[in-house]
Amino acid sequence: MISVALFNNKGGVGKTTLTYHLAHMLQRLGHRVLAIDLDPQSNLTAAFLDEDELAEIWQEGLQASWPLIDGQQKLLLRADRDSGTVASAVEPIMRGLGDVRFAxxxxxxxxxxxxxxxxxxxxxxxxxxxxxxxxxxGDHAALRTTTAFHRLILDASERVRADVVLVDVGPNLGAINRAALLAADTVLMPLAADLFSLRGLRNLGPALRDWRRIWKTNVLPHVPSDIAAPQGTMTPLGYVVMQPKMRLDRPVKAYQRWLDRVPIVFGSSVLDPPNEDIGNSYEIATLRNYQSLMPLAHDARKPMFDLRSADGALGSSQTLVQRCYQDFRSLSQELLKRLADLRAGD
Structure with missing residues (x-):
């Protein structure tokens, strides 16, 4: 198993959409995939599950509005009674009553x-x-808290025998994201070719380096053998450029201007040690804008590349669906190649 955290300090770049579609495509390519939603906004969870399923998992008590089958309430089909959220898993730690509750x-x-x-x-x-x-x-209670996400990922991946774990995290550098990223083997960064994404990279890179250094030198030596702890590698795999919808007041050359800056900022701010002379070697893919497909995919509750004419993808939209499939297939294959190269180098 290898874990990939999808993260950028700048929000609104399509991180959750990328995670959702990568999960489906990697599964389509024959891999066992586990997605873990460590973003408190829970947008990835909302993409995978419908409202009734969310109500059941979050225990909101809305069963009375569900359809009846033979006089009985419709049961949640995809979760079992031992399923739980990330929050329920760490609740015993939050309340000071125990350790991670695995599910x-x-x-x-x-x-x-x-x-x-x-x-x-x-x-x-x-x-x-x-x-x-x-x-x-080396406080043991503190170590159990800071390693909670790692141990949750480890347990869940072993339960389903996952090949790849995709971890969705929120767009900030707070304590939740620090613990989430330390628990990840690698980091994939979705970004837009704009000033805000570049600023996000400049903030993210030094934070990753500091966390990695502190974890390896000041924390790992104190971890006892009975607490499973991450190595804190957080290896930068590269970045995926999420193309914006071009507007008449933002011509292509403005987009290209920032796109040309991405490798320099990524190399100088994210890589450890810094290296500005990387060219486009860390650019995993550039994904075109699929905004016209997003509402259809949301209503159909399926990935954009699975949309059919019955879902409203007609005419030119069906051509875009096919391009979307090829783009995500190529992206997934390149991601798998980089993960394989990383394993081979270990």
């Missing part, structure tokens, strides 16, 4: 599973912040 991931389809997110996860931020300085001195 079965939700089966989305054969070969694809989800550990769902929950807005309640935001309450874990303060607990993680308080635990960080005590982790540096």
């Amino acid at each position: 079965n991931p939700i089966t989305i389809t054969e070969g694809l599973w989800l550990v769902p997110g929950d807005l309640n996860l935001s309450a874990f931020e303060d607990k993680l912040s308080a635990a960080w300085p005590n982790s540096l001195i």
